[in-house]
Amino acid sequence: VKQIKNSSFVKFPTTAKILSDSQIEESIKKQLKWNDSTSRENIKVTVNKGEVSLEGYVDAYWKMFRAQKLASDVIGVVDIDNKLAVVPTEDIEDQVIAxxxxxxxxxxxxxxxxxxxxxxxxxxxxxxGTLPTRLLCEAALEFAYNTIGVKEVKDRLHVE
Known part of the structure; x- marks a missing residue:
């Protein structure tokens, strides 16, 4: 598998309380503010018909995913466009990252x-490289995601 396109559509039950875009936006902003890993980041949140856009920058690659996860946990979110850029606060040499x-x-x-x-x-x-299972590929990717100085991770791992 090289790519997965998620074309699923979120439909809320008729009995579910649907939040307005401004309520969703406020809830996401609070989640980002209360979370230690995203509280001091420069993240702009906009919501249109439940579709969330995250813009701005974070200082670590994993924080980009953390912000997306926090937003996705808010009731009423139907999609997220994560446009966050990674701008490390430290200039770390490529060899050190590796x-x-x-x-x-x-x-x-x-x-x-x-x-x-x-x-x-x-x-x-x-x-x-080639690993025995996709789970091990995901583990290797996690190590890269959580390394300081990483701006992006490209997955070229294959399963035997």
Missing amino acids: THIINAIDRSNLVKTEDVDVKVKHGIVTLS
């Missing part, structure tokens, strides 16, 4: 470091 990812993989004992090729260019990580 080393941190390789060390995390090695410490995990889940994935063999020799099975994953880690390349980093300008903070953009590409993971390639």
Whole structure:
């Protein structure tokens, strides 16, 4: 599988209380403010017919996904367009990022470091190689997602 297109449509039960766009927006803003990982980030939230747009920037790749998850948990959200940019606060060399990812993989004992090729260019990580299961591919990707200095992760991992 190289790509999945989600064409599902969210329809709320007729008995469900449907929030207005302004209520959804306010709820998302509160969730982002109350969460330690997103409280100090520059995130603009807009909502139109339940479709949420997140714009601005965060300082770590994983925070982009955290903001999206927090927004998706709000009742009334039907779709999210995550336009957040990752702008690390520290300028970390690509080799240091690669080393941190390789060390995390090695410490995990889940994935063999020799099975994953880690390349980093300008903070953009590409993971390639072949692993026994998709679950192990996801584990390797998580290590990259959670590494400081990462701006983007490209998944080129394959399952045997």
